[in-house]
Amino acid sequence: MTEPARAAGPYRRARSAGGAGLAAIGLAIALMTAIAILGPSAAVPELGGGEPPWSFRAAPSDTLVILLGWTAVIAGGLGVGAGLYALRRGWRPARGVLPAGAVTAVLALTLVPPAGSTDVLNYAVYGRIAALGQDPYVLTPAWLHAMADPVGELAPPAWRNAPSVYGPLATWAQLAASRLGGESMAGTVFAFKIMAGLAFLLSAFMLDRLAGADRERRVRVHLLWSLNPLMLWHVVLGGHVDGLGAFFLVAALLVMRGSGVVTGLAAGVLLGAAAAVKAPFIIAGAGLAWAARRSVTTFLAMVMGVFSALVTVYATQSPEAFGNLVGKIGAHSLADPWRVITDALDLGAEGATLKGQLTLGAAFLIGLLLCRRLPPGPPGLDTVRPALAWCLCWLLTSPVQHPWYDAMLFPLLALMPAGRLDGLLIARGVVTSLIYLPGAVGFLLLRPTGLTRWIMEVYRPWVAPLAADLIILCVIVLGAAGAFRHRRAPAPADA
Incomplete structure (x- = not known):
C-alpha cells in the first residue's frame, strides 16, 4: 500500500469524527431550544408571558424535560470531544461554518425563555429593587414579593430571602435590564439575555483574534467556546452573569499582549471589572501578573488598575455589597466534590474543618502541578497557562460548584494547546451540569418516578461527587507524571 493510501484512512476517520461531532453539537443545541420553546416546565421558569422571549405553553411532562435536558448535555459534551479528537488528526471544517453556527445558536437561544436555572429571574428581581431606588444588597426579594410587584411576584422561592451576592457591575447590568424591561419579568429577563x-459573541470574537492566523487554534476556540453546548446552555440560554465576567477577562487577555504602563493599567481595570461581576475572576490575575513580571512598571500599573477598578465600583454600593460576598465563604453546593468523604465519615461539625483542609491542600497541589506541568501557552500569550492553572485548581476543589462557573475556565482552555485536560474538563462540565437539571423546579416538587428517585438518591449524592473526585485524582496523576500533552498525532493526508 502506498504512503498516500495509508494516510488517507486516518484522515477519513478524522473527517467522520468531525462530522459526527458537529452533528452531536447541532442536536444538543436543537434539544436545548426545544426545551425552552415548549414553555414553562420543570426546566423552564414561568415569566408571565405576553412578550419575548417567546415560547408555547405545551406543558411537557417532567420526565420528558429531564430526558431532553440530559440528552442535550451528554450529546453536547460528546460532540465537543469528537470535534477536538478530529481536529488533532487533521480535520478542518469549512471556513465560516463554526462562526456562522455560533451566531445562529446564540440568536436562537436568546429568543427563547431561559432553561435549566432560575438565576436570571433573581437578576431581574435584584435589578427591579435597584430600579425602585432600594439596595439589593440589603433588601431581599421577599420585600418585593410582599409588595405584589409584578416582577417580585415571580421571584424564585429558593432565593426569596437572600440579598444579592453579585458584584457591583453585575448589579448595574441587572438595573439596566430592569430599566429596559419595566414592570415585566419577561421583558427584564429578555433584556438581560440579550446582554x-x-x-x-464578543468574547468569541476576541478569542478568535487571540488565536491568531493558525486555523487549528481558531477551530479549537470555536469548539470550546463559541459552539460549546455546555457554555451555550449556561451563559446564553440560562443567561448567567458569568458570561459578562468572561467578556472582561478575555478583553484583559487581549490587552495584556502588549507592555507598558497603559497596557498594564488597562488590563488591570478589565480584570477588576471581571471581578466586579463575580469575585472568583480575580484568580485569573495570576496569569496577568506572570505576564507582567518582566516589567516593574507594567506590573505596578496592572495592580493599580485592578485596585482602582474594584475600589471605585464598590464605593458606589453599601458595605453590605462586600459583606454579602464574604458571607459566602464556607458555603457548599450540590456539586461539592468532598461531600462523599465527609458524609461517609459522619463527622458532623468537624466535617467542615476537614472539607476546608481537603480544599486548600488539593487546590495548592493542583495549582503547583499545573503551573509546572502544563505545556506553554501560545506565543505572546504567557498569561494563559498560569491563569488556567490557578482558576482550575479553585474550580476543581471548591465546595461551591456550579457548571456556569466554567465560563471562567473554557476561554482559557480554548487558548491552550490540545491536551488530556480537554476530555477531563468536558466530562466534568457534563457531570456538573446534570446535577442541576431540570433546574426550574426542585426535585422535591416533582412527581416521584424511577428516574427522579435515581437522580436524587444515587446520581446527586454518589455518582456526581465520586466522578468529581476521580477527575481531581486524574489531574494530580497526570500532573505528577507530566502527561498533560497528547502523543503526537499522525500527519493528515493532503485533501
Missing part, C-alpha cells in the same frame, strides 16, 4: 448573548 449575555452579546457578551458571549
Whole structure:
C-alpha cells in the first residue's frame, strides 16, 4: 500500500469524527431550544408571558424535560470531544461554518425563555429593587414579593430571602435590564439575555483574534467556546452573569499582549471589572501578573488598575455589597466534590474543618502541578497557562460548584494547546451540569418516578461527587507524571 493510501484512512476517520461531532453539537443545541420553546416546565421558569422571549405553553411532562435536558448535555459534551479528537488528526471544517453556527445558536437561544436555572429571574428581581431606588444588597426579594410587584411576584422561592451576592457591575447590568424591561419579568429577563448573548459573541470574537492566523487554534476556540453546548446552555440560554465576567477577562487577555504602563493599567481595570461581576475572576490575575513580571512598571500599573477598578465600583454600593460576598465563604453546593468523604465519615461539625483542609491542600497541589506541568501557552500569550492553572485548581476543589462557573475556565482552555485536560474538563462540565437539571423546579416538587428517585438518591449524592473526585485524582496523576500533552498525532493526508 502506498504512503498516500495509508494516510488517507486516518484522515477519513478524522473527517467522520468531525462530522459526527458537529452533528452531536447541532442536536444538543436543537434539544436545548426545544426545551425552552415548549414553555414553562420543570426546566423552564414561568415569566408571565405576553412578550419575548417567546415560547408555547405545551406543558411537557417532567420526565420528558429531564430526558431532553440530559440528552442535550451528554450529546453536547460528546460532540465537543469528537470535534477536538478530529481536529488533532487533521480535520478542518469549512471556513465560516463554526462562526456562522455560533451566531445562529446564540440568536436562537436568546429568543427563547431561559432553561435549566432560575438565576436570571433573581437578576431581574435584584435589578427591579435597584430600579425602585432600594439596595439589593440589603433588601431581599421577599420585600418585593410582599409588595405584589409584578416582577417580585415571580421571584424564585429558593432565593426569596437572600440579598444579592453579585458584584457591583453585575448589579448595574441587572438595573439596566430592569430599566429596559419595566414592570415585566419577561421583558427584564429578555433584556438581560440579550446582554449575555452579546457578551458571549464578543468574547468569541476576541478569542478568535487571540488565536491568531493558525486555523487549528481558531477551530479549537470555536469548539470550546463559541459552539460549546455546555457554555451555550449556561451563559446564553440560562443567561448567567458569568458570561459578562468572561467578556472582561478575555478583553484583559487581549490587552495584556502588549507592555507598558497603559497596557498594564488597562488590563488591570478589565480584570477588576471581571471581578466586579463575580469575585472568583480575580484568580485569573495570576496569569496577568506572570505576564507582567518582566516589567516593574507594567506590573505596578496592572495592580493599580485592578485596585482602582474594584475600589471605585464598590464605593458606589453599601458595605453590605462586600459583606454579602464574604458571607459566602464556607458555603457548599450540590456539586461539592468532598461531600462523599465527609458524609461517609459522619463527622458532623468537624466535617467542615476537614472539607476546608481537603480544599486548600488539593487546590495548592493542583495549582503547583499545573503551573509546572502544563505545556506553554501560545506565543505572546504567557498569561494563559498560569491563569488556567490557578482558576482550575479553585474550580476543581471548591465546595461551591456550579457548571456556569466554567465560563471562567473554557476561554482559557480554548487558548491552550490540545491536551488530556480537554476530555477531563468536558466530562466534568457534563457531570456538573446534570446535577442541576431540570433546574426550574426542585426535585422535591416533582412527581416521584424511577428516574427522579435515581437522580436524587444515587446520581446527586454518589455518582456526581465520586466522578468529581476521580477527575481531581486524574489531574494530580497526570500532573505528577507530566502527561498533560497528547502523543503526537499522525500527519493528515493532503485533501
